[in-house]
Structure formats: structure tokens, C-alpha cells
Amino acid sequence: MQQPLKLYNTLSRQKELFEPINPPYVGMYVCGPTVYSYVHLGNLRTFMTFDLLFRYLTHIGYKVRYVRNITDVGHLVGDGEDGEDKIGKIAKLEKLEPMEIVQRYTNDFHRVTDKFNMLSPSVEPSATGHLIEQIEGIKELIDKGLAYESNGSVYFDISKYNEQDGQYGKLSGRVLDDLLNETRDLDGQTEKRNPLDFALWKRAAPEHLMRWPSPWSVGFPGWHLECTSMSTKYLGRQFDIHGGGMDLKFPHHECEIAQARGINGVEPVRYWLHTNMLTVNGQKMSKSLGNSFLPAELFSGSHELLEQAYSPMTVRFFMLQSHYRSTLDFSNEALKAAQKGYKRLANGLRVIKMLEYKPAEDVAIDTKKKQDIEKSFQAFYDAMNDDLNTAVAIASLFNLLKYVNMIYMNQLAPAAIGEETFDQLKTKFVSFLEDVLALKEEPASDSQAVISGMLNLYREYKEQKQYEKIDQIRQYFKSQGLAIRDMKHQIDWAYEE
Incomplete structure (x- = not known):
């Protein structure tokens, strides 16, 4: 019963008829939580939207592989490319292993999504679980001349990418020359050939807790590369739907497109979806x-x-x-x-x-x-x-x-x-x-057996015209967020509106 579904594609900036690459199978990816803080409502709106899409595609007959990752490395203080890893910073303050911090916030995220009745994704990979894929992707980009090593770190070369008709900025509508003018005078860019070049791998400072060996240095992957590696592994070189909050369009999703095209040689995503802010x-x-x-x-x-x-x-x-x-x-x-x-x-x-x-x-x-x-x-x-x-x-x-x-x-x-x-x-x-829509009943604090027993008492008191006791039962139901429906043909209860 597949319906003629139209989705607004951020890339084309118009509604397009949804046509999966391999019907009835649909590959869908959303950038998951960064687990260094408790989940906030802005993120929840994004995950709720993709949960809705997952549910609806399934409802109308598609077979969906829904991938939602866990970002557990690579986010630095200030969301830049220098500084301390946010998870590592918390781990130092609390004298814990970084993965204890990751587990705490991952558990909280799952508790919250359960509260909102969200389905679990088909696959929930973590960035730290896919370091091999990320390192192999970097090697591929270096071999193709789209990345370079500098002082133990590796950067994606935006200029070389655009020389190959990469069109960096096409998703967000940014113009490369304008971006260069905005970033030209920034400090801390000495390792890069171009101030817009973004990190694929960062050499770790001695005090940096989250660090792994690589051909270039002991370090950690760049934030943008993680999603490209995981989406490619589980959904292929090109898949149907990807997205997140509108704040991820630039630079995160823009960088994902550049990396994926550089590694795989094809446009990675058919339909880009972005949710608005709260x-x-x-x-x-x-x-x-x-x-x-x-x-x-x-x-x-x-x-x-x-x-x-x-x-x-x-x-x-x-x-x-x-x-x-x-x-x-x-x-x-x-x-x-x-x-x-x-x-x-x-x-x-x-x-x-x-x-x-x-x-x-x-x-x-x-x-x-x-x-x-x-x-x-x-x-x-x-x-x-x-x-x-x-x-x-x-x-x-x-x-x-x-x-x-x-x-x-x-x-x-x-x-x-x-x-x-x-x-x-x-x-x-x-x-x-x-x-x-994933809307379900939220049961009252008392069990159905208690509610039924109270209603039976209500009927008896009504027959006996004991109005004071009837009022007491009504008041009790109200205190539980319920109401008594006293109708001609039956007596029932309802959630109080």
C-alpha cells in the first residue's frame, strides 16, 4: 500500500516525490546524540521527526533500515577543531573513564526516547566502534589528493574538492568565496592550507584522554568523518534519506557530502531532511x-x-x-x-x-x-x-x-x-x-481493577441516592486526572480533559 509520498529535499529546496533507490527497501540515517550532556528538546524534535518518518514509511509498506549513531568522540569544546574533547573534560572532572560518561548519557538518551514512545533504530552504531572504517576512509581521500597530513593531523582539502566540481556549500547555500572571506583572519589555522579545510584526524595532545593509534599520529577522528563512515557501512555508497536539525546543515552535513563524494565518487544521499528550531x-x-x-x-x-x-x-x-x-x-x-x-x-x-x-x-x-x-x-x-x-x-x-x-x-x-x-x-x-503518530494512553496512577471497583461503588451509591459519597468518588477520580461519565446507557470513566 505504498503511497505517493512527497518530501521536502533540503538539497533541491523543493518537495520531491519519494522514490527509494531499491524499493521497497529504504535506507535512512539521522545524526544521533552527542553523549556529553543530557538530551535537550531541540534534539528530541529531530529524533521524533525521524521516528515519525520511520513509522510512516513502515506503515505504508516500505522495509526500512533506520540508522541513528551515537557520537562518543570528536566533539571539542566550542565545537571547533582545537581544544579539549567534551567527554574527556567531564571524565577528568569526575575522575571517571570516558566510556563511563558515554554510557551514562547514552542510557539517559534511551530512557528519554522510551518515554516519548520512540522506536529503537535498526542499527545504533557508535563512532568509537568504527575507527577502522574512518582510518580507511582517510587513506582513500589522501590517495585521491583530497586530503593532506600536517603535523600529525589530516585535513580535507576544500580547494582540491571544488576543482573536481565538488560544489562545497551547495546544501546550505553557502558561497565558497564568501566563506573564505569570513574565515581568512581567524587564528589557529596554521596547520591548514586553507582556513575552510576541516579535520579528518587530529593529533592528540599529551593530556588528551580519548586517543588511538593511526598511520599519522596517536589521535582521534574528526567529528564529520564519523557519520560518513557509519552511514556508508550500513546503508551503502548512496542511500535514500539523511538529516538532522537545521543547525547541522553547515558545516556538518556539508562536510559529510564532500567526504562521501570524495571516497565513493557518488552523491551520498537522495533526500536531505532538516527540522527547525524551538x-x-x-x-x-x-x-x-x-x-x-x-x-x-x-x-x-x-x-x-x-x-x-x-x-x-x-x-x-x-x-x-x-x-x-x-x-x-x-x-x-x-x-x-x-x-x-x-x-x-x-x-x-x-x-x-x-x-x-x-x-x-x-x-x-x-x-x-x-x-x-x-x-x-x-x-x-x-x-x-x-x-x-x-x-x-x-x-x-x-x-x-x-x-x-x-x-x-x-x-x-x-x-x-x-x-x-x-x-x-x-x-x-x-x-x-x-x-x-506513536500516541498512546498514559495509564492513571491506579490500576484498572481499582477504577472498576470505584465505578461499581458509584453505581451502588447512585441507586441508593447517597449523593455525598458520589461526590467523594468524583473528587477522587478528579485527583487522579480522571472523570466519571454518567450517561443514560452506562457509567464509564475518561481522562479528564
Whole structure:
């Protein structure tokens, strides 16, 4: 059931019909976390977008190999090419092995992605686990005249690359002459032939903890080379989709293209995807402004800018309400609105799983409602096929939710839409929410058995007209984030919206 999916390609700067190199197989790579700090929301938006794409491609029939790496070496203080490795710096301060730091932050990253219901990638390689591939790639670039050794370090030669029609800067839209003018007067470039040349291998200073032998020196790989080596190993010389946050377009992804073309002789990636940044109350999210949230602070409501706690599914739903290429602004008002919207869908999800088709010979098919439901199915696909337009896709789900609630409230007989459409409503509503958007129910603090027991008491007290006890049960449900639905045909509970 492969759909005509269109994706915005950063390289061509337009939406393109997605056509994998080897259908139905899709190779997809996203630059994973740099594990020297706790994961922040900007990164999470990127990983959530690629999780969504992974899920949707699988949903529409593709077989996807999704690679998300762990960057555990090569990031230097200030993100430059000189200075101390960030992981090594923390290890020295805490008197630990660098890989203990790596493991701590990798574990935290996995806990957070689990909270947001993200699927594990097909492969999760680490940079330190692929040093052989990186060294072999450097040798290949030196042999082709695209890299040179200088004082034990190795640099990629931008000028030689462009002489071979490399077009360095084409992804980000940067002009090489302008870049040269911007960097010409910078200090610390004496090892390089050109100030734009970037490190493939850095000779380690004596105090540098993370270091390995190579033909050029005892040192460590450059940050940009890691992703090229790992993506090539697991996805081949050319693969379908690559991306990350928009801040990685330059220089990281620009360097990846140059390296990969230099080593393999072909354009490495068919479709480049980049997510936009997060803002808070209209300001760019950053640690220096004090408006950057850790996921744990969102879940507990402990940050001074938060008025309350917000659950993982509330935050995921909030992010899905905005297109991945648009700026997303965090505010308490927006998060509270997302909380209500998510709980409405979660209630529908809980309800539809309980609904059963009941044939009725005396009920005529309501053609208008039946067609509207079926149009909403297609509207969901049309939105997702339009460069993952989740905001429009969610709108179609709320239209389906209207019919779920009508059936639940006995306002619409299942037979009025026919058994086939009813079955589709049940399966597609659940699949769209759980399998594609990855929105699931967040269970109340008490077990279902306790909730059922309290509802039985509620029914008994209602029959006995013990209104004070009824109010006490209602108040208890409210304290648990739940509400009692006292309807003519049944008494049930729901997530409080």
C-alpha cells in the first residue's frame, strides 16, 4: 500500500516525490546524540521527526533500515577543531573513564526516547566502534589528493574538492568565496592550507584522554568523518534519506557530502531532511537565556517557566501539531491546549477498543456519514504524504473521533455506517494514533481493577441516592486526572480533559 509520498529535499529546496533507490527497501540515517550532556528538546524534535518518518514509511509498506549513531568522540569544546574533547573534560572532572560518561548519557538518551514512545533504530552504531572504517576512509581521500597530513593531523582539502566540481556549500547555500572571506583572519589555522579545510584526524595532545593509534599520529577522528563512515557501512555508497536539525546543515552535513563524494565518487544521499528550531515564548531556546528545558523538568513541572507538569504524550502531541520544518514555540498556553487535545484523542483511543459492531436490520446506511468517515481516512494519508504534514493529519483524526464518540454515546448505530466502514474506523483510528503518530494512553496512577471497583461503588451509591459519597468518588477520580461519565446507557470513566 505504498503511497505517493512527497518530501521536502533540503538539497533541491523543493518537495520531491519519494522514490527509494531499491524499493521497497529504504535506507535512512539521522545524526544521533552527542553523549556529553543530557538530551535537550531541540534534539528530541529531530529524533521524533525521524521516528515519525520511520513509522510512516513502515506503515505504508516500505522495509526500512533506520540508522541513528551515537557520537562518543570528536566533539571539542566550542565545537571547533582545537581544544579539549567534551567527554574527556567531564571524565577528568569526575575522575571517571570516558566510556563511563558515554554510557551514562547514552542510557539517559534511551530512557528519554522510551518515554516519548520512540522506536529503537535498526542499527545504533557508535563512532568509537568504527575507527577502522574512518582510518580507511582517510587513506582513500589522501590517495585521491583530497586530503593532506600536517603535523600529525589530516585535513580535507576544500580547494582540491571544488576543482573536481565538488560544489562545497551547495546544501546550505553557502558561497565558497564568501566563506573564505569570513574565515581568512581567524587564528589557529596554521596547520591548514586553507582556513575552510576541516579535520579528518587530529593529533592528540599529551593530556588528551580519548586517543588511538593511526598511520599519522596517536589521535582521534574528526567529528564529520564519523557519520560518513557509519552511514556508508550500513546503508551503502548512496542511500535514500539523511538529516538532522537545521543547525547541522553547515558545516556538518556539508562536510559529510564532500567526504562521501570524495571516497565513493557518488552523491551520498537522495533526500536531505532538516527540522527547525524551538523557541520559548518567542525567544530562541538556549541555556544562556535560562529557557531551555530538560525532559525531566517538563514531566515534573520543576522549571521556573512552567506552570505545571506535562506528560510525555502531551509533549509529543504538542510537537506533532506543528510541521517539522516550521519554528515551534513552547508556552504554557500552547502546552495546556495540547494536553486537552491529547486527552480527547486518548479517550477516543480507549473507547474505540471497547466498541463492537452490532448488526441491525432496521437501521439504514447513512451514506453521508459513511462517506465522511472514508474521506477522513484518505485525508490522513494525503496530509502525511505532503511532507509529513502532521497538523492536517491530526485534524482528520478529530473528525474520526467525532464518529467514535457518537457511536459510544449511542447517537449513531454501528450498522448505520456498515460493518466494513466500522471495522476500518476501529483499525485505522488505532493504527494512525499508535503506529504512526506513536500516541498512546498514559495509564492513571491506579490500576484498572481499582477504577472498576470505584465505578461499581458509584453505581451502588447512585441507586441508593447517597449523593455525598458520589461526590467523594468524583473528587477522587478528579485527583487522579480522571472523570466519571454518567450517561443514560452506562457509567464509564475518561481522562479528564
